[in-house]
Amino acid sequence: MARGFVTAEEVAKRAGVSRSAVSRTFTPGASVSQSVRRKVLQAARELGYRVNRLAQGLNNDRSNLIGVVGTNLSAPFISKQLDLLSIGLLRRGLQCLLLNAADARKDIAPLIELLFEFRAQAIVVLSGEPPSSIVDECIANGVRLILVNQRLDRTDTNMVLSDDSRGADLAALRLIAAKCKKVAVVSSGSQTPAQVRRATAFTQRVQTAGIEVVAWSDGPTSYESGYQAGCDLLRDKRIDGAFCVTDLLALGFLDAARIEMHRRVPQDVSIVGFDDIPQAGWKSYELTTIAQSLSALTDNVLVALGSDEPATRLQVVPVSMIERKTVR
Amino acid sequence: MARGFVTAEEVAKRAGVSRSAVSRTFTPGASVSQSVRRKVLQAARELGYRVNRLAQGLNNDRSNLIGVVGTNLSAPFISKQLDLLSIGLLRRGLQCLLLNAADARKDIAPLIELLFEFRAQAIVVLSGEPPSSIVDECIANGVRLILVNQRLDRTDTNMVLSDDSRGADLAALRLIAAKCKKVAVVSSGSQTPAQVRRATAFTQRVQTAGIEVVAWSDGPTSYESGYQAGCDLLRDKRIDGAFCVTDLLALGFLDAARIEMHRRVPQDVSIVGFDDIPQAGWKSYELTTIAQSLSALTDNVLVALGSDEPATRLQVVPVSMIERKTVR
DNA sequence: TAGATCATTGCGCACGTGTGCATTTTTTTG
DNA sequence: CAAAAAAATGCACACGTGCGCAATGATCTA
The missing domain is CATH 3.40.50.2300 (Response regulator)
Structure with missing residues (x-):
């Protein structure tokens, strides 16, 4: 009681029983009589006892x-x-x-x-x-x-x-259906395995459809990187579609397209993201995206x-x- | 080695020293000779030994x-x-x-x-x-x-x-400077202490300046609640300012104002948020807000x-x- | 070289708990 | 009511570690 936590020993002493009895009281399915259990619980409450899970885990190995x-x-x-x-x-x-x-x-x-x-x-x-x-x-x-x-x-x-490659496929098919002529694939510079899978699957699918593809990847996986990508890529007036391997990138790209580069979305440029983060649904964006469940x-x-x-x-x-x- | 983790005992046996020697090897500042230390480290590496921090914490009480x-x-x-x-x-x-x-x-x-x-x-x-x-x-x-x-x-x-009340003050002063006639205070239905402090401080400051105030609070602390607030409140054409106690609420409110209720921001309605979350800086929003450090x-x-x-x-x-x- | 100082080492206890085992108490059965 | 079965209880060990204490070995001083 003085400092630190109360131990089962102290509870046992106060309840006038053995330490085993205390342990069993707090172990479901152990054999304890009603009267002992009551006394233990009473003492435990008075002293503010709680089992030490670390000690517990020591011999359980759980x-x-x-x-x-x-x-x-x-x-x-x-x-x-x-x-x-x-x-x-x-x-x-x-x-x-x-x-x-x-x-x-x-x-x-x-x-x-x-x-x-x-x-x-x-x-x-x-x-x-x-x-x-x-x-x-x-x-x-x-x-x-x-x-x-x-x-x-x-x-x-x-x-x-x-299913990254399936998602990238869906994105590609959608941009193909939108009759895009030249599309961008935007990823971050960190090149995580998932991002790479999405980018390559998309590129492959879109290339076999005979569409020109340009890849961009730099910086961290962030809104700002996407914005940068938009500013860089959309100097090329022929780009009319983009697949961003992450929604954060997509939202940055979208803002760059509309605000910095004066494109209409989706009339001039179509954009698809990946993840379906909450912000993708916000009214200022309404981003078309691939949802992970x-x-x-x-x-x-x-x-x-x-x-x-x-x-x-x-x-x-x-x-x-x-x-x-x-x-x- | 068979299953589970290696113990200091096993390392000691393999190194041909006492268990204490192993313990000391891994205790900075303890007294061990170079030769013993080497043998212990060698054995430990071979067996894949790691200190058990739970057991450590048991007698340290750290x-x-x-x-x-x-x-x-x-x-x-x-x-x-x-x-x-x-x-x-x-x-x-x-x-x-x-x-x-x-x-x-x-x-x-x-x-x-x-x-x-x-x-x-x-x-x-x-x-x-x-x-x-x-x-x-x-x-x-x-x-x-x-x-x-x-x-x-x-x-x-x-x-x-x-400093919630200071922040609320700043927001109020700014809206007063913008010559708002009737302002809204938007908070969530959860009414956390911080939100309440901000709302009341703002209300008080703005009222003493003789400005009409209307309070709204409902739902969770989310973008959607803010959006709802915007739709509800802006039916009143006289409202030309709003303080949302959270950026999430503010962004929802902002979208409702612009997109659903066809207001120009900031010409028709001025909006101040609180927190300075990353999204507040995104180009589609550019929300004026109170930053917590x-x-x-x-x-x-x-x-x-x-x-x-x-x-x-x-x-x-x-x-x-x-x-x-x-x-x- | 003898004595003193100091670094190194091992033993054993402590931390707080769960549980097998033997013993005692209670309940059930015929 | 006696015997058998069942339930309850306490003892002691195990879990893996840090550290105090005493003993041993090494180094230094004069």
Whole structure:
């Protein structure tokens, strides 16, 4: 009571029972008589006792901690993902140990190392690019690893990802239907695997349709980069369509087109994004985009966490096109 | 090696030393000879050993865990806050245990209870409304509590908050300078303490200037609520100014004004927001708003976490007006 | 070289909990 | 009411680590 937390020992003493009795009182399904249970609960309440989960995890070897690591946590799409995931974890009685990797490439590995030290039961990587070697380490230590929207070329870890190439296809088909003559593919300079998949799938599809394509990629994955892309690319008056591999990029591009470069959207230029972040639906934008199902993505992660033997290592979540007003 | 993690015991055996030697090798400043240290490190690397921080925390009583609890984690302002905070924590060697309170009022208390069970060293409340009683519990258990943008009427806990009334004043003065005749105050239905402070301070200042005020508040703190507010309020043609207590609300209001209610901004209606979220600076909006200094807010939280005896219980962070294009 | 100082090492306890095992108490059965 | 079955209870060990304490070995001083 003096300082720090109350221990089961103290509760036992006050209730006049053994420490085991206290432990059993708080262990569902253990064998305790009604009278003892009452006395223990009474004493526990008076002293403000709470089980020490760390000590609990020490001999259980169930820490109940799930490591979540990611970059760019305030980007709309990722923050929404984190929001849903953290709620889902809590519902299942799991705790979320959040590690923010400031630098996508260099920081991930040491952070996962750190999660090992905390004996995380499983690790979810939301963004950033983990080296393939950590998969082996996870397996060696019996830690389940779940990669979201990432694709490593191995079959011994869980991956949940949106159908990027299908999404890029949808975007391409839509721009083809809009009779675009020359289109741009805009991505960031970070070149994450997902962005690359989208860009290449789109390029391929559009090229086989005989449409001219120009690629742009620079800067972080942000509104500002998209804006810059718009300013750069639309000097070319022949460009009449654009696929931005991320909604943030698309919204920046859209603003550049309308405000800086005086284009009408969709009459002069058609634009398609990817993700369907909330801002894409705002009235000033009404962006036509490829929607990832955030709930499906999250549900799959939670399932992969829950099941003892993962049924499917690779979960591809379907995407869909949201028709709004930025394509002719 | 068979399953689970490697223990210091196993490393000791392989290196041919005592377990203490292993412990000391990984304890900075402990006394170990070069030769032993080398042998231990070698064995540790071969076996893939990592210290068990949970066990470490058990006798240190330093868990190194910081509980972070909040609502509405995907809202731009809060997600940015979380982003900065999680980076700052990591820099200081602290871990972030994230708890997402789905329901602002009911969930906070049990979540903090949970954090006690994990022996969190400190608890940061980013949003939501913790009952005053938990302050006592934190003190009783020696857990530091830090409330962000919240104000409890007590002096025995740490609070870091933006200068809401000053911000509201700035907004009011600006709208007065724009010669508004009738202004609206828009807030959400959740009526968080911060929102209430802003709304009342604004109302008071504007009323003493003899300007007519109408209040609106409903729904969650979202773009959509702001949009709804705009549609409702602007039926009244006499309203020529609005203060939205949150940028999200302001952006919705702005879109409603321009697109749905055919008002010119700022010629017909002047709008001021609060927070300065990234979207406020986007070219389609260029919202004039009151900026909270996110970095100052976060820094103060980190300082409050770090210092042993908190110098100031109540930290008020200054705000500033960002002049953009939505006020005449 | 003998004595003194200092670095290194191992033993054992402590942290707070869950649980197997043997023992005691209660309940059920015939 | 006696015997058997069942429930309740306490003891002691295990989980993995840090650290105080005493003992050992190495280095330095005169």
